[in-house]
Amino acid sequence: MAEKKSIIEEANKKAAEKMISARPVLKDVRPAEDVIPNMTKNTILHAGPPITWDRVCSPMKGGILGAVVYEKLAKDFKEAESLIKSGEVVFSPCHHHNAIGTMAGITSASMPVFVVEDKVNGNTIYANIREETVKALRYGFYDENVQRKLEWNAKTLGPVIAEALKISGGIDLINIIAQSLHMGDDGHNKNTAENALFALKIMPFLVKTNFSSDELSEVATWMNVDDRFISTAVMAACKSMCKAAEGIPNSSVVTVMCRNGTDFGIRVGALGDAWFTAPSPRVEALYFPGFGPEDAGLDMGDSCVTETAGIGAFAMAAAPSMVEFVGGTVSDSISYTKEMFEITVTKNQNFTIAYLDFAGTPTGIDIMKVVRTGIQPIINTSISHKDAGVGQVGAGMTRAPLECFKKALGAFGEKMNV
Amino acid sequence: MIVKNVVWKNRYLDSLKLMRISNTTAALQGVEKVSVVMATPLNKQILKEVGLYTEEGEKAKPEDMLVALSLNEESQVQSVLDFIEEEMNRVKSKVQETAGYAPKSLELAIQNLPDVNLALISVPGNYAKHEAMKALKKGLHVFLFSDNVSIEEEIELKNYAETQGLLVMGPGCGTAHINGVALGFANVVKNGPVGIVAAAGTGIQEAVSLLSNAGVGISHAIGTGGRDLSDKIGGITARQGLQILNEDEKTKVVILISKPPGKKTVLALSDAVKQMGKPVVVNFIGMSEQLPLGSNAVIVDTLEDAAFTAYELIKGKVVPYRTVFTRNPEEVSNRAETEWEKMQDEQRYVRGLFSGGTLCSEATLVLADYLSSVSSNIPPRPELKMNDTAKSEGHVCIDLGDEEFTVGRAHPMIDPFVRQQRLIQEAKDPKTAVILLDIVLGYGSHLDMAGALKETIVKAKSIRQEKGGYLCVVASVIGTDEDPQSLKEQEKKLTDYGVVVMSSNAQAARMAALIVSRGKIKDRLYGGK
Amino acid sequence: MAEKKKALDLISRPIKAVNIGLDSFVESLKAQSVEVIHVDWQPPAGGDDKALDLLDRLESL
Secondary structure: OOOOHHHHHHHHHHHHHHHHHEEEEEEEEEEEHHHOOOOOOOEEOEEEEEEEEEEEEEEEEHHHHHHHHHHOOOHHHHHHHHHHOOOOOOEEEEHOOEEOOOOOEEEEEEOOOEEEEEEOOEEEEEEOOOOOOOOOHHHOOOHHHHHHHHHHHHHHHHHHHHHHHHHHEEEEEEHHHHHOOOOOOOOOOOOHHHHHHHHHHHHHOOOOOOOHHHHHHHHHHHHHHOOOOOOHHHHHHHHHHHOOOOOOOOOOOOEEEEEOEEEEEOOOEEHOOOEEEEEEOOOOHHHOOOHHHHHHHHOOOOOHHHHOOOOOOHHHHOOOHHHHHHHHOOOHHHHHHHHHHEEEEEEEEEEEEEHHHEEEEEEEHHHHHHHHHHHOOOEEEEEEEEOOOOOOOEEEEEEEHHHHHHHHHHHHHHHOOO | OOEEEEEEEOOOOOOOEEEEEEHHHHHHHHHHEEEEEOOHHHHHHHHOOOOOOOHHOOOOOOOEEEEEEOOOOOOHHHHHHHHHHHHHHHHHHHHHHHOOOOOHHHHHHHHHOOOOOOEEEOHHHHHHHHHHHHHHHHOEEEEOOOOOOHHHHHHHHHHHHHHHOOEEEEOOOOEEEEOOOOEEEOOOOEEEEEEEEEHHHHHHHHHHHHHHHHOOOEEEEEEEEOOOOOOOOOOOOHHHEEEEEEEOOOHHHHEEEEEEEEEEHHHHHHHHHHHHOOOOEEEEEEOOOOOOOOEEEEOOHHHHHHHHHHHHHHHHOOOOOOOOOOOHHHHHHHHHHHHOOOOOOOEEEEEEEOOHHHHHHHHHHHHHHHOEEEEEEOOOOOEEEOOOOOOOOOOOEEOOOHHHHOOOOOOOOOOOOOHHHHHHHHHHOOEEEEEEEEEEEOOOOOOOOOHHHHHHHHHHHHHHHHHHOOOOEEEEEOOOOOOOOOHHHHHHHHHHOOOEEEEOHHHHHHHHHHHHOOOHHHHHHHOOO | HHOOOOOHHHHHHOEEEEEEEOOOHHHHHHHHEEEEEEEOOOOOHHHHHHHHHHHHHHOOO
């Protein structure tokens, strides 16, 4: 039953192959301004598609202003805001700089970032390192505690990991993701196994660094306290996979999905850097005690890069516990992954799921399949409070807005001259 | 009474399920009327006509679901909506139980069942061609149950299919048998040497049942869709079907059933028939002229005769079979007399209420051979057209499966409601003498139609009896003992409550004519036309 | 020649079916032990005819 593949199908097949060929390795930790393309002392990076200041949501505003103060560009939020409004300080999407950030995704010049290299496809991706577990810039929170933690990140955490990585030659992230999917992780909201595996792999090299045992102890302790420490490096690995699929002519495969708390944005292979946005959706969630739907902000963060690369909610069958956030059953979690097979190009045999008889994860979201079937990509995510400075209020499930895909389809049609 | 319209965006359920849910919901306390439909222009029109339409409903788009309610109290609305949601979930779980994992796309279905070779398509008509073309492009043969497919779409599908050596059975094909597998509304029959090509669903059903019951089985029955033999289509599927049966070693005799083909198609068909190395029994319903089909062709008038002629050919005989009644003529006359002698003079007419279109056409023609003023809503000849389908005049045969009768209700082979209503209506007409029915068994049909019609028939007879007079009911049951409903049991049930059960559709029509004519046509029946 | 083979193909191999639309057909096929997979059909492109038309044109490239 061999049918002739259309040029789009051929292009998409290539895009998916490229994604699967990626071999992102965590090589280094460096200050953002030293490594991130087009990063200046006056640039603050944020998650999601580009946005104007008047539309930025409260937690992201808090995060950006906090970063301006942290970088000592202003002495308080008021001054910080006037610098933003005057344009002396610019804010820009992480994605415009080969970077990704979680929740508000706040990345500023002096912050240490994970450096993830994919030699196979020749790209390098950067990811900020999480500051605090709860009250942090990524939720729009800034105080002396956050400042202290950020300073420690720059002075100790970053350099220690950097040296350990140098000695190790780099830690293969595909390996870690693949193993963790067999250990109950989904790679987006559940990273405990990834974190443990990373800690295990880096340990022999940590102990060989020239840092004091106190410093090493602080770093090791921190990796324990923040059980999602490595998650942003994993996000970078996912972006590296997606980056390999960028710029393939005639391809309708999604290369970016991200949100800034106001808008949800996607980019598509053949359409290059064009953004297709729609209002960011609400998240169907389980709330922490004391919080409810009225407290929730809209979906935010670059973290759905994991779903774009085929893990996260796409691999829910590997991490059935995620479905509890929406009152589902284990068989629901399997159904969700199966549903994602309907809108993707192929199955990634690097990342297999035991409960599906070791089928690979759904990889290469095709906008044409999304619009035709009406099946929207599913995302598991944390939810920020709608106001800056409060923090996470719950976690749950949402779907990428169909409007983004319909807009992209229209543009794709024009590009393909039909 | 409050009328409310609630729009549920971007939701879909097929019309059969929506009808069932509407019916269940209508039984709730305080609910006067309820209709849950997809908000298509047609459905909106219907809602307007029954007074269930509001401004809210206007906003609904065709891809949205529209819940239209009239109830006693505003406060009940939410609980009714909740009930409907629950019903939808229940229905979805039930589908999952029966069907198991059900992907949303054909691509994924093929991934999960890689050597699939046949697609059965029963989606709404405006999407049918799209889905059928997709299936054909994947190299699948298509059983196209959907109707409301335009003739241009049918031409496009069949032209493409022909270039790929694929079969499109349909549109509007409800029945087929391939390799011993019954597709759609079909009966459980034996495997054997008779192959059928038919543009007639219930035509296939009667032919295969009669043959199987007589001990001769079926190789394949290929449905072509009702329009296939019209000149616009030119018999593409019919010719493919004949070719298949010609090359199939298992098939020894072929039956071809259709309403009269277009003039050009007859020529193409006759070439196809002549090239066959097997006898072909031809029943072009309503066409009795001798057609130049070839020396291996035998032309018959009824489905029953097609079946029994094929039977005779299998046994090695050559004469076309012509049935009048299979029972002893004396027996038949006596039975007929016991029916008509209780009638009043004004009771003059046969009222046929059919679930099968082909059976209705055949009965119309049989009646028209012996009676005058015969008409039908699906006239096999233009002069037999019924004036007012809502009110019977003279002898009528009504196909209740026709579109105008199936709005908001399932097909009469599945749902007895419309037939029950019309039966009572006819019973109340003092001119009605005989009600003529077809009971079609098999997969997909109601599990106990004889049981479902009992109350109605008993009531109808008593309505007539109270006015003096007698209402006769004549029926044929199309099916086999192996069918889910069991032929024997259905026939017995009907006989037990006074129905005159005949062993074929044509015989039932003849019996009805005999009774209504008070025996006057007896000689013509046996004397041949 | 290939065409003839294809058509005969329907009757020379066991039926393996995909059912698109009413699930009632699945029941009768399963009762006959036929391998069948049911497609949970929804109007393509959610009933958006413009999008569907664009999709069809793109797919025929």
